[in-house]
Amino acid sequence: MYMQLKTGHDTDRGPAWIVRMRFTRTWRTAYVHGRTLRRVTGMAEANFDSNFYDVETGEEFWVSGPKRDRSDGRYTSQRPQVDEDAREAYEAFLRGAPLPGRETG
Structure with a gap:
């Protein structure tokens, strides 16, 4: 998954x-880097710049699937840091392989 910290940054x-991110069955909670992230829900709480927040710190994140053309950031060409445990699957994805868990669509 592509994950970007939004809090404190333009x-x-x-x-x-x-x-690599682990989600609950409902995709409302994600676990990554020792953090528990919850999906932003409801119009009153919705922030168009973030879709998850850290339940302990309140920091906001944008989480989405990676893009093969590497245009993951919406308004920047900044390249994400690739975690070592995700590198092999990500590089295979860039070469055309499906993402793990998405082999059938």
Whole structure:
């Protein structure tokens, strides 16, 4: 997954990573880098710049699937840091392989 820190940074200027992320069955909670992230829900709480927040720190993140053309950041060409445990699958994805868990669509 592509993950970018939004809190404390101008639009798409925060650090970004390609990571392995574990989700609950409902995709409302994600676990990554020792953090528990919850999906932003409801119009009153919705922030168009983030879609998850850290339940302990309140920091906001944008989480999405990676893109083969590497245009993951919406308004920047900044390249994400690739976690070592995600590198092999990410490089295979860039060469055309499906993402792990998405082999059938």
